[in-house]
Amino acid sequence: MRGSAAPDGSVWARLPHELGDAVRPRIPEIARACVDVIATEIPEYSASFGHGPSRAVAIEQARRGIERDIDRVGTPAMWQADRLAEFRGHGREAFHNGLSREAVQAAVRVSSRVTWRWIADIAREARLSGDVLYGAAEGMFADVETSMAAVAEGYSAAEAAMSGTGERHRRLLRALLGGRTPAEVDGLVAASGLRVPAQVAAVAFRALPGAPEFPPDLLPEHVPADPSGDPPAALSSAPDTDLAGLPGLPAGWTAAVGPLVPLASAPESFRVARRAVDLAARGLLDAPGPVVWCRDHVTTLLLLADEFLAAQLASSTLAPLAGLSERRREQLAETLLALVRTRGSAPELGRLLELHPQTIRARLKKLGELFGARLDDPGERLRLELALLAERALPGG
Known part of the structure; x- marks a missing residue:
């Protein structure tokens, strides 16, 4: 149950706005260059990226991605949950299109390399300092690692859905939350392919009647989750990272994150989370959005336990x-x-x-x-x- 660390944008935030202003008009050229080099260097993409509608779609995707990254220049640090969700989507799409995991990860590397060369040339033309070039390189390299990890997660999730692994993950989730014996859990862990963490936080969900379906990209694929189950639940070993996307829950959804506890106490974390989501639905817990973190409401939860x-x-x-x-x-x-x-x-x-x-x-x-x-x-x-x-x-x- 490892989580890919989401880049917080702090490197990009330290760069001057002048870099973004210089790069932004050239983004369409950069996008076309990225697609051209991918088609040249990666045989699996040559046919689809070489010409026709697929090439136009790929250029537009590249343009949006580069624009989104350049928008981070000089802006306050933020978690890039939407960015990683997009790369997970690329991984799933690649699987369903018959591409190999290695090919889609290579495309990420090639695109980053081409983009960096363009940014470096533009920065020199704009007479920006070497520190700016170094900072941009640091941001690009960090993004490559997290982007490739997100692509792999999406690809693995698509494979799991086809192979039945997703169902095994759900069975493991229910076993851990249900307090099954270690011997029973060990077999499910082996079947799931997940690494068992030392600590976990349970998540309880509540959806009002008529609420939209749970967004499929809101949680990383390595997080065992069953938001449509009875009761809806998830389990995270790194809640601050894994659950960064939960504020994007659609209208009508509420989530409560239980305390981080040893694995054997997962049922207790889930019990507290379910109590919190019930109290929040009654207006008895004050949270700024759709996510209630139990660690912020310990006194109230204790007082209202009975x-x-x-x-x-x-x-x-x-x-x-x-x-x-x-x-x-x-x-x-x-x-x-x-x-x-x-x-x-x-x-x-x-x-x-x-x-x-x-x-x-x-x-x-x-x-x-x-x-x-x-x-x-x-x-x-x-x-x-x-x-x-x-x-x-x-x-x-």
Whole structure:
């Protein structure tokens, strides 16, 4: 379950915009040159790239790819998930077109070599420094490695789909998430051809009725996944890299990434992920997009692991606030949470809550009347903090 490292664009980001401005008008010429050299040097491409509609399609693909890469010059670093997905697609397409894996990888090398020569000549014509040439070369060489790895992934995935390996990967996924015995899993691992990692993070998916199908290129092919299963799931040994494409989930889809755990604890990671995706669907977990990372919501997940007990804790612990008006209760609860967290003075709490110290003193006096010695007991302060957080996290909190 190895992941190909996606280039983060940092090398290209350090290059001056002048390089992109100089290269961009020449991109159509560069694309034609790439296709011509591929047709000349790689016999498997000679017939299709030499003339006719296939040549025109290849030139357009090359043009778009070069343009996309040049657009990275001088831009902030970013994960190139879309770029790698495109190269995986090239690998699958090559397999279905009867080309060899070696031929499509050779085409990547040839295209990169031709593009680099053009960029170097254009940079010299524009009198750009040697550091710019070195940086462009570094970016090109890094891209070659990751592009070839993505092509191989796509090619292997197409082979697996034809040979039934994809089904074996799904069986392994279900075995790992289901807590099967090591002996049972070992046989499935051998059949799958995957390398067993030391740690994994489970992914749980949820799709609303009528949501589009799960995009086939959203996850790398080496990631065991069954987004259409019951329940939908995936498993990753390198979640930050493997799951970089998940923010591109179509409307109606949500994913939750469980904690990274030892392989034997994969079922627990999946249990937490399923709980998180359920809570997110109810609006109880605040995530900026369709992906919930459980590591960012540990406190809420812990408090809502048993909603009945969380409600009982909040109700019994905060009973002294029950007879107050809603607004007065909110004010005192806000001050109480700040107090038990910081043990600050009235001026300190005033700065924290952006209120006048005299207002805080009045609230502290009322809290002292309501909770008494509990405010001075460390164990009771912890209980009060948990109760206040649980109340906030619960539905209607």
